[in-house]
Amino acid sequence: MDVKTVRDVAKFAHIALTDEETERYCKDLGDILSYFELLNEAPECDERGVNPILVEDITREDVPKVEYDADVLLRDMDTYERYVRGPRLS
């Protein structure tokens, strides 16, 4: 993995890296990805589940309900007039 790729991935993941961190992660990730190459030697298999056990497709009734007190949900949040406050869009 090269420095440019690390920077591109970090930007995509919303993480800012110093030059020192970029070089360090570059080496670490390079070592780890080299190790992942071992997968190329693994036997092939037609099955590819997402979970280790098949998760049955069970749905529940979509019943509207109020489970929690809004004040409790908002108590740790940065709010403005009972709206969650976030950064500006532009």
Place this chain on the structure above:
Amino acid sequence: MSMDSTLRDLKRINEKYRMFHAMTEDLEPGDSSFLFSVKDNLTSKDMETCAGSRILEGYHPAFDAASVEKMRLAGGKLIGKANMDEFGFGTFSTNSGFEIPRNPYDLDRACGGSSGGSACAASVIEDHVSLGVSTGGSICCPASFCGVYGIAPTYGRVSRFGLIDYGNSLDKIGVISQKAADLKKFMEVIAGRDERDPTSMVQPEFNTAYRKMKSVAVPKEGIEGLSKEVEKAFNDALEQLKSMGVDVDYVDMPSLRYAMPAYYVLATSEASTNLARYVGMRYGHQDGDHTLKFDDYFTDVRTRYFGDEAKRRILLGTFTRMAGFGGRHYAKAREVRQVVINDYKKVLADHDAVLAPTMPFTAPKFDDISKMSALDSYKADYLTVPANLAGTPHLSVPCGYDSDGMPVGMQFVADHWNEDVLFSIAEDWEKQFDLRRPEVSI
């Protein structure tokens, strides 16, 4: 140690061992019938929940995790939220934004990870049960390092509702205790389908009747790379098992060598997706600079509050999910997971469990951990990862001690939904194993 004395001494115990990130302020047992703690990635409505991450500092959940709720309903009093590696990212519980738990047998050594605080609490506090969470070995590893019993059940056995996710296809909530009987007792409490978690399974009846373990398979790949002392303790334990009437066979499980890279591809892919929600809004720290545009705001908060290992795994997972080079690994890792499952099924058709040491070495000193590279640390999980990748239930029991008196553990892996045979061997083993408790003084 009575419930009263535990609660009275809780603060002093924690000052010495640093197992808890948050503790109860109510020091009266009241009507409780037992005390318990949980890993700090399980939400609790009366205590801060941070999952070892500073990005969640100040998060007070409005609800209990399903497993916490069930423990309370069974008469339990939650006394502490156990320290852990940030979001479960580690083998030693040293990758934490907060305190690092100390090994009860030697305070200069790690408890193992990532449920290190839970195993520490179970080891130090008498009559205590702690819930841990295993993604790649985070229950059995610390149970082994802290000389206690730990079980991670079949994937989907316990609801993940209220669990702060690491890897959705891997996370399992289980039990850690000094007493083998507690594993069965409390797994029965927390198991079961929960409509709030779509990956909790409609599952076979939870069989808690005694079922003797008659045979184990020791994979040759599971006894490579061990320290001399772990090897000796494990071989002695095999002799002991034979004397208990358990047949021991050696088998080949070639897929085990591919489990590690497959696990890290899948786990970091899932983790990087799960951690995208932490952006300085809604949970934890929300002290970003509101003059910044939203992308820069998110980047600023995430950069300040995620720890080093969390950033490494986010980068790795983001890369492995990308099209091209990374995506190729992801597809292959899913195939390997199935190959590993098939290998277990084949061996477990003729044996009750697959057995190997839990960890290749005993609890290392903090100084030695600080010299390990990221890859060295990942590779230390090679014995615990395969069962986690396969979603098969696994149990660590203490099986010996090295020349420094540090505990050695061995890990039994059973087929999906076959926890009963693990409970039985844990209780049979406990009857004849000479457990050495750590000297606890506060």
